[in-house]
Amino acid sequence: MNAFKFLDEIGPVNTNTMVLDKALGYKTVEDMLTISGNYFNLLKYGWGTSILYDEEIIKDKNELYHSYNIRTYTGGTLFELANKQNKIDEYFNEIDRLGFNAVEISDGSTTIDSDRRAQLINKSKELGFYTLSEIGKKNPQKDSEYTTQQRIDLINTDIEAGSDMVIIEGRESGKNIGIYDDKGNVKKDDLTSIYENTPKEKVLWEAPQKNQQVELILTLSNDVNLGNINSNEIVSLETLRRGLRGDTLGKL
Numbered sequence: 569m570n571a572f573k574f575l576d577e578i579g580p581v582n583t584n585t586m587v588l589d590k591a592l593g594y595k596t597v598e599d600m601l602t603i604s605g606n607y608f609n610l611l612k613y614g615w616g617t618s619i620l621y622d623e624e625i626i627k628d629k630n631e632l633y634h635s636y637n638i639r640t641y642t643g644g645t646l647f648e649l650a651n652k653q654n655k656i657d658e659y660f661n662e663i664d665r666l667g668f669n670a671v672e673i674s675d676g677s678t679t680i681d682s683d684r685r686a687q688l689i690n691k692s693k694e695l696g697f698y699t700l701s702e703i704g705k706k707n708p709q710k711d712s713e714y715t716t717q718q719r720i721d722l723i724n725t726d727i728e729a730g731s732d733m734v735i736i737e738g739r740e741s742g743k744n745i746g747i748y749d750d751k752g753n754v755k756k757d758d759l760t761s762i763y764e765n766t767p768k769e770k771v772l773w774e775a776p777q778k779n780q781q782v783e784l785i786l787t788l789s790n791d792v793n794l795g796n797i798n799s800n801e802i803v804s805l806e807t808l809r810r811g812l813r814g815d816t817l818g819k820l
């Protein structure tokens with residue numbers, strides 16, 4: 569039983585929280601899950617990091633994450649690399665063999681036309697993977713060329729194509745990209761336009777910085793889907809969601 573349960577007025581929040589695994593060892597994951605495994609449900613092995621690990625470590629970590637009902641997938645960058653090299657079938661076989669149960673379809677660093685994107689979402693679904701897709705470009709200049717309306721249209725198109733969850737790119741930095749200005753502040757008008765014109769349960773906002781998590785929780789709600797959470801800050805985020813930290817206490 570949790571300590572101080574009598575003070576937890578809000579309790580567990582039914583939501584999606586995606587954590588970034590940049591290079592966590594098996595024992596670190598084991599330890600991390602003991603303390604925070606109940607507070608997230610999606611885990612991304614960042615960008616191409618998976619290529620640098622022994623496959624047995626990946627299989628073991630995937631099993632461990634799944635034992636806490638946490639879905640695992642590789643960064644969109646690795647998927648884009650496979651697509652660029654025309655090795656999508658090999659990519660799907662490999663992630664299946666290694667025990668990943670989710671996929672991220674993105675075109676943040678490369679170009680994928682809309683038909684191909686829809687086909688890839690379909691294929692991922694047909695193969696039985698929980699399918700996330702991501703909107704946005706990693707290069708801030710290119711990303712800024714999207715209008716808010718275009719982002720809204722892209723989100724809704726992906727959902728129509730079968731995407732289970734659409735991620736709004738925020739990168740690991742959370743600056744000068746998507747809904748964030750160059751200081752990492754939330755561009756509120758963009759945020760609310762996207763929120764009001766897309767299904768909230770299917771949109772996940774990458775929000776690596778605490779100020780962004782607070783702003784999204786206070787502006788949208790404490791069950792807003794959030795991602796690119798640092799593995800050291802999972803419990804901290806959960807306290808924000810439950811009003812157990814000054815930033816949100818009494819404001820939810």
Ligand SMILES: O=C(O)[C@H](CS(=O)(=O)O)OP(=O)(O)O
Binds near residue numbers: 706
């Ligand atoms: O993991 C990735 O491939 C990247 C990480 S970042 O944008 O370089 O921080 O994120 P993704 O959202 O999967 O494209």
